[in-house]
Amino acid sequence: MTVHETTDGAAGQGGAAPRSARALARARRLHALARFWRQYRSHRGGVFGLAVLVVIALLALAAPLLAGEESRSVTDATGGALEEPSGEFLLGTDQFGRDVLALLLWGTRVSLMVGLLAAFLSVAIGALVGITAGHFKGWYATVVMRITDWFLVMPTLVLAIALSTVMARSLWTTILAIGVTTWPTTARLVRAQTLAVESRPYIERARALGGGHGHIMARHVLPNVMPLVLAQTTLVISLAILTEATLAFLGLGDPTVVSWGGLLQDAREAGAVSSGNWWYITPPGLAIALVALAFTLCGRAIESVLNPKLGVSR
């Protein structure tokens, strides 16, 4: 992977400009961002993914307005059990007589939250490990990378299942199980990038000027690995959403929270698959697939903007 050149290498140009270095840096960042967006826009898949995500995010935010708080209540449910779609319930009802469409909307929030938090946790661990391992070489790097490798060879799902079994059933368990098992890929990628960045002459210069470890990692390395981290995050989110659904399917999710995976599990427990209640089993699966696809498309588009050699369709 080639190193991204948008923000680095310009440290020495500051003196010639009349404006302050800070303003200059901001302008440069804006410029880079604009260029990034121009390139991103040329990826149809990425644009489609982004559009889907915007719509879904709006739906998630508006869930209380669209569906109402009481739509999750079992005692206030107005429909009969497993009613077919009708004018009143566009996607039918679940076994408690609740509106499946409303539940799907509420589920959006939880599934997105789990996806985002788990991905954030995973990428944060990965970036931290990757940057420090790339920066501090020697025994620290050796030990840390050995641990990383070890996590990398662990069958992710098996480990996530084991962790969810060991801990109490809750959303946080799911988030933790996903976060803790998916970080090594990010760590490896970030470390490689860190090594590449740190071999640049200007890092040498910064070090000579008295920049400490913290300074170098935070001010020079981090901005350079950020795009990679961003791409990685979007990809991990789609993985996290799928894993959440998988854990819920295996009965390891939090049964008291409405999520897409939880809806699928509820539908299965109600026997909806073999009872022909397609309106209950199909929408959550489609929603999961759609969002996972959208995040993957975004991630790939970002990736190919950063590394045009990959030649994602443009």
Next chain:
Amino acid sequence: MDRPEQHGSSTNPRTRRGRLRLLAASGVAAMSLTAGLATPLNPAPHEAEAADGGKKTLTVAVAQSVDSLSPFLAQTLVSTSIHRLMYDFLTNYDAKDNSTVPAMATEWESSDDKLTWTYTIRSDAKWSDGEKVTAEDAAWTFNTMMEDEAAATANGSFTSNFKKVTAPGPDKLVVELKKPQATMTALDVPIVPKHVWEKVDDFSKFNNDQDFPVVGNGPFVLTEYKRDSYVKLTANKDYWRGAPKFDELVFRYYKDQDAAVAALRKGEVSFAAGSPSLTPAQANSLAKADNIKVNEGPGRRFFALAVNPGARTKDGEEFGDGHPALQDAKVREALFTAVDRETIVDRVFQGNAVEGEGYIPPRFGDYFWKPSAEQKRAYDPAKAAELLDDAGYEKNAEGKRVGKDGKPLDFRILCHATDPNDKAVGKYLQEWWGELGIGLKVDCLDNVSDPWAAGEYDLAFDGWSVNPDPDFVLGIHTCAALPNKPKESSATDNFICDKEFDKLYGQQLAEYDPAKRADLVKQMQSRLYDTGYMNVLAYPNAVEAYRTDQIKSITTMPQAAGNIYGQDGYWSWWSAVPADDDAGSEGSGGLSTGAMVGIGVAAVLAIGAGVLFGLRRRATAEDRE
């Protein structure tokens, strides 16, 4: 999250629905594509016969794994059910009324002191290898269980009180006891052939799954077994009670209940029970299907809420962290007055259950008890609120009930993660008790036994399968069942220790007159109900289904309105009559398989080729442009 303005915005459901409708329009369009795919239509029924020689095969869908095929080790329901078919027991239970009927033993009598039991063994029974069945086989089986710890693994509780077992003649079995034992005509122990089993070295490792057919004397003989694939039994044509009507009985594995129901719809299996039961949705949709009969029998389980009364040992040492407020009878009464059992039966079980009150399910009519009108905790949220006010738990500004110590009333409830009913009822409890101002955390675990034994819970979902003799389910609520040491596993259900209950328990143990004993058992249930530590919500029905184009008739137990799978006897499979074979005998196995594989492979290839061809076409078209 509870923002009032949002409630305001949704007061007009019509506008809300309008918005939802708009929103979903596109979704529905996409869904209608898959709708067609997911709606099951009438499948072509397969025949009950297998291809080879028109054999009548009865196929049962099961999910539970066989733990062992050795009767000394097997504990799961599927294994013990299979053992009932393979081996005769000394006695059996009548399908009509659960009374004891002869099986391997034709007669039995006890000495006056109830310490010596003499069984007469039938002389017309043979092992499937031709050897005669004798009392020596039974004596050897019991002696092995008494002498070898490993052989006592599964059924050791029956023989732990045996002093001596002998076979003075081929038709006489004598059992001497240390003290009287109530289960002597209900010894659910498979008797194995001595001449085969005496060659076994280590009973802890011998799983009886190497040499087929397995020598037995039951109505069926085990002929084939593949772990988690199938268990195959063939009819024992020489069975003394009469040969089964089906030639072959196959237990086929479907780990996913939906797959099992799909297999039933399709005719791949003749019978599906689900584990523990078919869901209401499945029952309702199967009831509408052709050639399928849904059998709903009164269940033998109760579904209850147990309260932790403060865990303690036999010596009174307290442990665990049960909520102290629950030791207040008024709080307990308030909680359960706010539970609408009717809604639970209607909504969660969708009518496939009976509303619960007393401890023992109505299936056992002799012992069934109902609370009197003044005793009964009928659903009354207003009264519940009053009771809580009386008990000193007033609502604070946020609408939460707070005790005199300023602590809010927040309870935890232990739920079985694998039981959908627990989770569903948990949702209702959260809302009902939430209305009252009581918080509830539903703790769903795969395995609840540890926090349970440690007394680390406030409430718990509880349920026991009740035997025809209620002694066991009553005994688990006596002081004697409490653990010796804190957190040690013991017989107690939820640490109830009540003097009055114990007194009645002692009386019923000593009572030999059935009517008087039943009356005592009812008094015990009344007492248990009043203490408010056990609150039975429902008696779930056993819901099963079978194909009428494969099974013409089958005996349920109890015969009048009972269940088929997991009976206390082999009546269902032994009695099942195959449907008339008016159709040809080409079944799902054998000959047609080749054709089907052909179709399948062709279909896959065609789809693949189609996709690729399409791609290529499009690609070349693009190239041409």
Next chain:
Amino acid sequence: MSTDSTAALVKSPGAASDGPAEAGPSGRGPRSRSAAAYLRYVAGKLAGAAVSLFAVLVTSFFLFRMIPGDPVKHMTQGRPVSTEQLAAMRREFGLDLPLWQQFTDYCAKALTGDFGMSYQFRAPVIDKITEALPATLLLTGTAFVIYTVLGIWLGARSAWRGGKFGDRFGTAFALTLYSVPSFWLGLLLIVTLSVGVGPIPGVFPTGGMESGGQSGFAHVLDVAHHMVLPVLTLVAVEYARTLLVMRSSLLDEMGSDYLTTARAKGLRDDAVRRRHAVPNALLPTVTLLFVNLGNTVAGAILVETVFSWPGLGGLFYQALSVPDLPLVQGLFFLFAAAVILMNTLADVIYPLLDPRVGR
């Protein structure tokens, strides 16, 4: 479903463990070609694998001890059992010993392939595993071969016409299937192709591996018949991975100088592709597939559960809910060991095969 995102997939295979990739993005293998250096490299890899295996052993023991639940109590299935019987069972399974002693016993025995007795089956864990292994190998092996071939073929086609409609459509289709939860797809397949819907006849069994009672060719056909849907599910969700790797490695290759040279020599496009680009792109793809094989086996847990396939995945899930500690530990170790061995194998073989490192 595995950790690897597409970002990971386009890295060189060495990314899965340290070694060749260690030197940074350009490092494709040990710099020195001498046999001694290679042997040293192999020894390092093997030592690393041994350390990893030991770490897995330790984890498998301690992680699952944390699962709440008294195994002995669970073994009795809620039946009335006396305290003496419980104590006897504890003794039988060595659960009365101090933890450290249980651990050393466990390690010592594991070295000889003995993972103890399964609580629920009362049979040696290793027997249970060898019983279920063929089913899993058959299912995942078949799926592996199919999605590898399919992915490589489609990936190569896709890369060769990069950006055209065929590429875009094919990639989008693969990505869509890749985003579908596999268990959900499996359930839908059961409802449609197994039970049958509308004009579609239900031609496939709803689950299991065999009908039983057949032998010879009929048995083979019967198993093949049962295998169609689970394999289809695995292939559908997995082939995208291969496709994407193959596509990007081929695109990588196509930018290389030597291809330009080959073209300049006057070779036709087709020949350039077949003789130069594809073989070179295949190498990293196949190596990476090896690395992913372990994850595929673990991913089979879902498909095996949905289709009642009597393999390791289903066994693992069932053992976890008991919890049948010895069986869970044994399976966990097996899954992780399989991945570690595959990785090591890929690492060891890679420098021998990479044409840029030379032979």
